[in-house]
Amino acid sequence: MAMARAFIVSLVSGLLAACSGQFWANALTPRWGYDRHADIGYADGTRQRLDVYVPDTRATGAPVVVFFYGGSWQSGDKDGYRFVGQALASRGFIAVLPDYRLYPPARFPAFVEDGARAVAWARDHAADYGGDPDHLFVAGHSAGAHIAAMLAADRRYLAAAGASADDLAGLVGMAGPYDFLPIEDPVLQAIFAPRAAWARTQPIHFVTGEAPPMLLMHGGADRTVAPENSRNMASRVNDRGGEARLKIYPETTHVGLIAPLAAPLRLAGDQLDDIADFVTKVVSDRSR
Numbered sequence: 044m045a046m047a048r049a050f051i052v053s054l055v056s057g058l059l060a061a062c063s064g065q066f067w068a069n070a071l072t073p074r075w076g077y078d079r080h081a082d083i084g085y086a087d088g089t090r091q092r093l094d095v096y097v098p099d100t101r102a103t104g105a106p107v108v109v110f111f112y113g114g115s116w117q118s119g120d121k122d123g124y125r126f127v128g129q130a131l132a133s134r135g136f137i138a139v140l141p142d143y144r145l146y147p148p149a150r151f152p153a154f155v156e157d158g159a160r161a162v163a164w165a166r167d168h169a170a171d172y173g174g175d176p177d178h179l180f181v182a183g184h185s186a187g188a189h190i191a192a193m194l195a196a197d198r199r200y201l202a203a204a205g206a207s208a209d210d211l212a213g214l215v216g217m218a219g220p221y222d223f224l225p226i227e228d229p230v231l232q233a234i235f236a237p238r239a240a241w242a243r244t245q246p247i248h249f250v251t252g253e254a255p256p257m258l259l260m261h262g263g264a265d266r267t268v269a270p271e272n273s274r275n276m277a278s279r280v281n282d283r284g285g286e287a288r289l290k291i292y293p294e295t296t297h298v299g300l301i302a303p304l305a306a307p308l309r310l311a312g313d314q315l316d317d318i319a320d321f322v323t324k325v326v327s328d329r330s331r
Contacts, residue, residue: 068126068305076100077132079125080172085141085164086157093141093161094121096128097172101135106212106322107174109139109158109165113185113218116154116234117146126305133306134319137174139165143190146234151244152200158190159204166210178326180213182318184301185268188219192246192276195254213325214257215318218300220268221276222247247276252284258321259287260314262295290317 080095098105108131112119121140131138141161143154162181169176181191191214194200198208224241226232235244242248257280261273273289280287292300292312303312 065123068302068308069123071305071307072126072129073306077129079128083164085161088144088157090142090144091157091160092121093139093164094128095172096132096138096140098132098135098137101173103170103173104175104178105135105137105173106178106180106326107137107139107165107169107176108180108182108215108322109141109162109191111141111143111158111181111183111187111190113183113187114145115231116151116186116189117230119145119186127301129306130304130315131318134315134322136319136322137169137172146230150233151235152193154186155190155193155197155200156203158194159200159206162194162201162210163204163206166206176210178212178322178329179210180215180322180325181211182215182217183219184217185219185297188216189221189246192216192219192221193249195257196246196249196251197243198249198253208253208255211255212329213255213322215321216257216259216273216276217314218261218265218268218297219246219259219272219276221245221272223268223272247279250276250279250283250285254280254285256321256325257285257287258318259289260300260317261289261291262297262300263291263293264295265297265300267297288321 076099078097082092084092110127112124121142128138128140143157166176166179181194183191195214201208259273259277261270277287277289302308303314
């Protein structure tokens with residue numbers, strides 16, 4: 044069983060690393076079991092729109108998960124992540140998938156500011172879709188995990204959007220870059236300029252004991268974002284009195300970490316179960 048799963052992980056990682064893989068992940072995503080409310084504006088820009096996935100199985104009080112996709116802060120589109128929306132909805136969660144401004148021309152912190160606006164919108168409109176604003180989670184993969192972590196760790200962004208970091212019940216980070224100084228790639232240097240202010244671009248820089256509970260997931264074979272990012276972040280959070288659970292998935296690559304959220308690929312890993320278990324436990328703990 045372990046060897047078969049490893050083979051599937053390797054196969055789907057290669058497939059999803061290509062655009063065609065993402066196409067097929069979405070093409071094979073079920074269109075039933077949820078309603079998708081598409082292209083809702085959370086601000087005025089063309090990139091400031093979101094989709095909401097509402098499960099058929101829950102009428103009121105569902106946890107709300109705002110998921111930010113990755114793409115090195117330079118690419119990506121919410122339409123390419125329908126498989127994530129369906130995955131979360133299949134577990135009874137309201138899934139909110141925003142687009143956000145990208146480089147070029149946008150630079151840090153524009154995409155984090157957009158993330159904050161999307162979260163504020165989700166809090167204000169959760170009940171309209173059967174969600175519970177008291178059970179509001181942020182999540183993301185790769186660059187999207189960076190955005191989610193910045194919102195949880197640096198309280199200024201949500202405050203500026205008219206919300207609060209205290210509104211967050213938890214954070215799910217998948218292969219996130221939380222501690223990636225020095226920045227060596229010239230394009231990333233431009234995105235996060237100026238160099239003198241690099242520290243403020245790092246989620247780990249803002250960690251205190253006030254952040255919500257975190258599930259930090261990383262592939263042990265990730266060569267795009269080093270697993271040390273999640274290890275260091277978890278250690279810092281726990282050392283400062285917060286709560287961070289770290290899970291490393293051996294032999295799993297950067298793309299392979301998110302691949303098993305796609306319906307046809309869920310035998311490749313336990314990622315969706317781990318996310319659902321984390322959200323459910325946090326909700327249960329907060330309801331006591």
